[in-house]
Amino acid sequence: MKTKEIVQHINAWLSNYCEDTGHSGFVIGISGGIDSALTSILCAMTGKKVLLVSMPIRQTSTEYGRAMNHIDDLKYRFDNVTSYDINLTDAFTEIENVMPFDIDTHHLAMANSRARLRMTTLYALAQANRSLVAGTGNKIEDFGIGFFTKYGDGGVDLSPIADLTKTQVWAIAAEIGVSKEIITAKPTDGLWADGRSDEDQIGASYPELEWAMDFRGDENRITERQVIILKIYKRLNSINQHKIEPIPVCIIPENLKL
Numbered sequence: 352m353k354t355k356e357i358v359q360h361i362n363a364w365l366s367n368y369c370e371d372t373g374h375s376g377f378v379i380g381i382s383g384g385i386d387s388a389l390t391s392i393l394c395a396m397t398g399k400k401v402l403l404v405s406m407p408i409r410q411t412s413t414e415y416g417r418a419m420n421h422i423d424d425l426k427y428r429f430d431n432v433t434s435y436d437i438n439l440t441d442a443f444t445e446i447e448n449v450m451p452f453d454i455d456t457h458h459l460a461m462a463n464s465r466a467r468l469r470m471t472t473l474y475a476l477a478q479a480n481r482s483l484v485a486g487t488g489n490k491i492e493d494f495g496i497g498f499f500t501k502y503g504d505g506g507v508d509l510s511p512i513a514d515l516t517k518t519q520v521w522a523i524a525a526e527i528g529v530s531k532e533i534i535t536a537k538p539t540d541g542l543w544a545d546g547r548s549d550e551d552q553i554g555a556s557y558p559e560l561e562w563a564m565d566f567r568g569d570e571n572r573i574t575e576r577q578v579i580i581l582k583i584y585k586r587l588n589s590i591n592q593h594k595i596e597p598i599p600v601c602i603i604p605e606n607l608k609l
Contacts, residue, residue, distance in 0.1 A: 352519060354526045358393065361511050366397045368509055369483060376400030376431075377485045378477040380469055380504070382541045383417030386487040386512065388533045389524045391421070393511055394485055395429040396527075402480055403434040406469045408443045411546040417533055424530060435476065439468055462542040466503025477508070486510040489520050491557055495564045496584060497591025498540075498553065505594060516564075517557035555583050 369376065376399040379391045395401045403425060405418045422434045446464060447454050454461050470484075477484045486507030492498040493513045499505040512520060517538070524534055537548040538557065550556050555563075562577070563584035570581065588595070 352522060354523050357515075357519075357523060358396070358527060361393050362396050365394060365485075365509075365511055366399065369397070369399055372483065374481055374483050376402065376480065376482045378402045378404060378473050378480065378482045379485045379487065380404050380406060380473055381418045381422055381434075382487075383414040383421065383533065384487075384536070384538060384541070385520060385524050385529060385533050386489055386492075386538075388421050388529045389520055389527070390485055390487045390511055391425060391432075392524075392527050392529065395425055395432050398431055400480070400482065401425075401429070401432045402476060402482060403432060404473060404476060405434070405436045406439050406472055407436075408439045408465050408468070409544055410541065413536075414539065414541055414546065417530075417536060421530065421533060428528075437472060439465075439472065443468055458543075463500045463503055465542050466500035466540075467506075470503050470506040474506075483508040486513065488513050490514055490516050491560050491564060494595055495560060496553065496587035497594040498549065498587070499594065500542075501594050504540075516561045518561060553583065553587070555580050560584055 365377070377394040377397075379387060379394060379401070381387050381391060381403045391401065391403055403422045405415070405422060407415050407418075419436070422436075425432045426434060443465060446468065447461060450461075452460075473484050476482075484507045486504070486509065488499050488504065488507075488510060489512055493505075493510065515523070521534060537550065539546060539548045540552075553560070559580045560583075563581050566573075566581060570578070573581070
């Protein structure tokens, strides 16, 4: 992989899109994970205005600490980077209080509501700053298994790293100076109070999912573990097509519009 050339390509793509759309920079939610860390550095390298936003909602101290360390590091390295630390815990509690169902039996609905509250916050900041919301999803999450929240972290203006696998993200992150504590941390979506990792939720690691995404061989000649991984990948890819595919539009026949 030509890491330096990929970085240059993404930088140019970001700059051109920003200029073509008449915006002044980028807004990125910082979670303490590697995807948002890489995305934020790539945006900062353009020289455009970059606003980093930490939005804890009952976040674990480890996740929050990594996020703040990364923000401090980028503000030190780049003059064009500023930040906000916006605690959304109270706002999220208010949402919980008005829900007409038992939130203790609908954990996923409320976990996804965290991501959607963060998206709303990012777009308010982006509009106030004439900026674009930069997505942090990678190829496996966005186009393989649909491991993101619809209109949450999936609600973005552009996706700089969505054509990179997680393995490629790790490699490029190491090349451009993402901290070791972030690179070695277990990937997590940060939506659960117990801090569960992506692998805990999915049942497979990212390298395993990358193998499944590319697999075109004979399923009768793979290992028992690979059979399990392939089954996980196919199931998630199937049930999450409503996120992976564009929103369906009901096309009305022209003769009915006359």
